[in-house]
Amino acid sequence: MTKWQPDPALLRRPVYISLADQFTAAIKSGRLAAGGKLPAHRDLAYDLKVSIQTVSKAYDILARRGLVSGEVGRGTYVKPGGPALQSPYIAERLANVIDLSIVTPVCTAMQLDRMKAALHRLGDTIPPAAVLSFRPNTIFARHNEAVVSWLSGLGVEAAPQNVLLTNGASSAFTVALMSAAGPGAILAAEEICYHVIRPLADYLGIRVRAIAADADGMLPEALEEACFREEVRVVTLQPNLANPTAILMPEDRRRAIAEVARKHDITIIETDVFGPLLSDRPQPLAALAPERTIYITGFTKVAVPGLRIGYVAAPDHFAATIANRQLMANWMATPIMAEIATLWLGDGTMDALVGWQRETLRARHRIVAESLGKASCRAHPEGLHVWLPLPPDHDELAFVSQARARGVAVAPSTPFCLSGLPAGAVRLSVGATEAEELRAGLDILASLLRAAPDRSVLSI
Template identity: 55%
Template sequence: MPDTAQLRRPAYLSLAEQFARAIQEGRLQNGTRLPTHRKLADDLKLSVQTVSRAYDELIRRGLISGEVGRGSFVQTRPREPAPPYLPERLGELIDLSILKPVCEQIHLEKMREAFAWLAENLPASSALSFRPNMVFPRHRNVAAEWLSRCGLDISPLNISLTNGATSAMTVALMSVAPPGSTIATEAISHHTLVPLSTYLGIRLQGIAIDDDGMMPEALDEACRTGVIRAIFLQPSVINPTATLMSADRRAALAEVARRHDMAIIENDILGPLVEERLPPIAALAPERTLYVTSFTKITVPGLRIGYLAAPDRYVAAVANRHLVSNWMATPSMAEIASYWVSDGTAMELVNWQRRALAVRHAIATESLGNLSHRTHPQSLHVWLPLPEGHSEDAFVSQARLRGVAIAPGASFRTADFGWRPSVRISLGSTTEQELKTGLGTVTSLALGDPEALLLAI
């Protein structure tokens, strides 16, 4: 029976945490039937709504299942991996868990203007054709122009339009790594890469990193001891640790890939947002690199369109796998993206985002004080290694109890090399005032007694 003396506001979340801890410690076994919502509410002198929300939170985490007519049961069998961010923003929480750009009224106005323009200018092919080659030739030319801003010189014929970066990542993986093969990535990498590789039947091998990203000698050793088909890299700030990989490191990794004849998938979704950016790896190893970029993190989240640039040897594979997994990108989104690239709106929003992020980083610097953390002036987040003695689960849970959602670092871990409990904190997902408040809470927890956090859950 939960201890009402241990409940903190919001009560439903604190109640859920007590159940979660009992399940994780084995005090509630798989299949155990929980009290009905009303009975537990009566026993604890809580509202039925509070208990219902606690049970809903446990269902969301995959710890219990609700069966109509039978009740709620503990569920501890393997389940689908949970995303590091909240699937929906709860009103009483400051949500610093999901990575998104800073958005204000200007972004909504730009999208409304774009749809108004589209209503007057939608080509017949975008509305009526099933054939990608009838819809996208013009858009590929515009894409090549945008990719030149990213430091990549490539033919429009080598570019596929996708519904954002995740679609492009999926197609790229399918194109270079058949089921049963192995791909390498940084020990701290993209949170969707782990489940995506599992779904595609691909083995993921984490490679040791340092302050400059993946270590070439560690990658070379992994290639000499096993067969690796491809490398997935995020060299330009979007990686969890906000690292901007040096030119020398990029060249060294490209050389290892050539030596072992591996493909490279380069995820560069911040594109021209990163000032003083270095040439992408795709420019250093164009014969083997599939390059991914998109607009959702640098312009408007609703502009779900991305570009996948592939070398000649993979163009046919990319086209075929994109057809079977997506058929083609949404033409209306492609029209808006091309319009914005051509008329300068895309870069206008990128420059706006740089200025907004400068303000957010100033807030983070002031709020975090002397806490050691990693970031970059154009990153959308802060990576905060937790001070000695802190448990990541307890830290994230206690932050939630105090009204702040942050992303656990374990969601991005692919290997244990030099691992240290950490959290990722989004800078763009809230208002400036909410960010100050949320970071203040995180700082207070980080400077507090780690044992007290464990006891408070």
């Protein structure tokens, strides 16, 4: 049996979720190693002074998260090979919960009406190749040409033949990473970064190195120090409103990162899914170091969640490789999605949707300022999320559990932390719910921040 035990002082209602969160953090940080045996249900219930049912429900959550497996007659063990992907958000829609855990644009009937209109229009005008062709190169040439002007507006100059369409930015990041780094290569990322990076790299056999960051993003000197220690092959960055920290990297920091990349011959993967929302954005890394930057953007976060289309703009020497990786992994993007995106790029709908989103988010951030008041948080008035550091006396797992018990779901920091240890902060979405629900949820969080941390042991 492992020597690690949950801390009863950190248990909060609902206790089974709080207990599962403690085990999750211990597994991700290595305090509970692969193959380690969890305490027997009855023993742990006795030690923590909770019911056996509470322990059973916590273990069930761990199993659903892909972290443990149970063997009849032998007990429950930590799965080998590292933890499965841990989503910081609630996967399913729950009743009576104000869900601020998932980053999504503000959506109304207007977006649905625009999508319906596009589908009706395509019903009469859709090219036969979009439905009948099995060959990507017969479908996407005109779509590549259509997006070049959009990319130019974001500061990225790309030739149509160097642009690849994918089923969203996540798919784009996968093929970019597969192209830029092989098994055993070293990928540098900020110590708090997008939660998919670590598990995806693990699946591909790529080693990840956490690079220190400050309020302006990754520290160039920390990246260079990592390069002196070992051969860093790729660095991945989200300089525009990084997920989850909401950092907008200033241009001088971007230039310094680009210089380190040139000096050590590092490929840059720049993900820019929030960039189109910014009315005033610094130059992208793809403009500062175009010869080594693979640039990724899309429309899911800035227009309509269901428009699953992403774009990869690559230097000449990467374009063919990325196209081949796309063929192997996905074959091609969904043509209907490409048709809608190209239609909207051409008739002004995309500009209108992004502009509406930008203005709506400004109003949402006024609600954030009113509700959270003097709370120290990081946000941008045109961004989709807020990074809220917790006061030193508030335990992150306890805060998340307390918020959930009060009917508010927030994203903990742990899935974003390459160390697996909580950063003492939570991510809040400002677009995932109605404005009044957002206000109500933020008011609840503000009351929890003002209250003294509850360290009583609770059970169900």
